[in-house]
Amino acid sequence: MSSVHVFACDDDWLPVFDGVESSGPVRYFAAGVFPVDRLTAFSRGASLPDQGIATARATIECPAYLATASGAAVRTRPVTASDGVTRFYVDQLANPETIEVQMGGRFREGVLIGGRVATVSEAMESQVLYRRFRSALRRHFTRVRAFLVGPSAHRRLLSGWRLTTAAHSPMEFDLAPDSDPS
Numbered sequence: 001m002s003s004v005h006v007f008a009c010d011d012d013w014l015p016v017f018d019g020v021e022s023s024g025p026v027r028y029f030a031a032g033v034f035p036v037d038r039l040t041a042f043s044r045g046a047s048l049p050d051q052g053i054a055t056a057r058a059t060i061e062c063p064a065y066l067a068t069a070s071g072a073a074v075r076t077r078p079v080t081a082s083d084g085v086t087r088f089y090v091d092q093l094a095n096p097e098t099i100e101v102q103m104g105g106r107f108r109e110g111v112l113i114g115g116r117v118a119t120v121s122e123a124m125e126s127q128v129l130y131r132r133f134r135s136a137l138r139r140h141f142t143r144v145r146a147f148l149v150g151p152s153a154h155r156r157l158l159s160g161w162r163l164t165t166a167a168h169s170p171m172e173f174d175l176a177p178d179s180d181p182s
Contacts, residue, residue, distance in 0.1 A: 002127070003118035004134050005147050006104070007163045007175065010052025012141070012150025013103060017045025019136035026129070029074045029090055031064040031100060037076050037088045045101075052105040054113035058166035059104055062113060066090060066098040069132070070125045074098065097125035099133065107167050112153055114165040114175075144178055 008016075020026055021044060028048060030040040042048055048065060056062050066074060077094035080086045092098055104115030117133045119126045141148035149157060157163050163175040 001118065001120045002130050002134075003116050004137055005165075006115045006117070006137060006141065006150070007112055007147055007153040007157070008052070008103065008115060008141070008150035009105060009112070009152035009156070012152050013051055014046060015140045016133070016136045019139060020129075020132045021045065023132055024069055026067050026069050027074075028065045028067050028101070029098075031066045031090045034076075034088045034090065037078065039074060039076065039090065041074075048103070050105070051103060054105045054107040057107060057113070057168055059102060059114045059116065060165075062102050062104055062115070064100050064102045066092065066095055067101050067129060067133075068095070068098045068125070069129045070097050072097050072125070092120050092126075096121040096123040099126055099130045101133070110160070111162045111164065111167050112156055113167065114147065114163065144175060147175055149175075 028042040028045060050063065054062050068074060075094045076088040076090055078086050078088055092100060099117060099119040101117050102115045104113040107113045119130045137148045141150050142154050157175065157177055162171060
């Protein structure tokens with residue numbers, strides 16, 4: 001598995017999406033488990049909803065999107081549970097040429113939830129797209145410990161905001177600013 005963990009505000013993502021999409025088109029699809037067999041697609045990263053707003057208190061609970069640069073069709077994966085109800089999964093298991101993007105963002109005033117760009121796939125298309133995102137993130141974000149932090153998120157970190165992967169976790173696990181500004 002390859003992943004980059006980030007903290008970003010809405011305006012932090014825009015140059016990343018622009019950088020990735022300048023190398024070729026990327027399509028985005030709402031990922032997760034759905035009651036109907038329908039895909040929600042976006043043609044640009046700038047069109048993704050709730051940019052900069054964390055709709056949940058933890059990264060793992062925030063919306064995720066599958067991104068693909070290939071012309072491959074994104075597929076749903078039907079799963080029938082023991083209660084007889086079929087749900088439709090949009091994930092990398094059925095779409096190995098994709099990567100997953102979670103943006104995180106402001107959960108409430110003073111709290112920024114982390115995001116990530118990741119893939120569990122070894123497919124060439126997935127790895128190439130992952131590297132495009134990682135490169136754009138490194139170009140526009142600052143490394144703080146194990147995270148890449150966008151410019152607006154970094155200003156919030158320095159002004160005392162909590163940068164965390166879970167708002168309900170103890171503050172001792174939050175990202176702290178580097179003591180060495182270089």
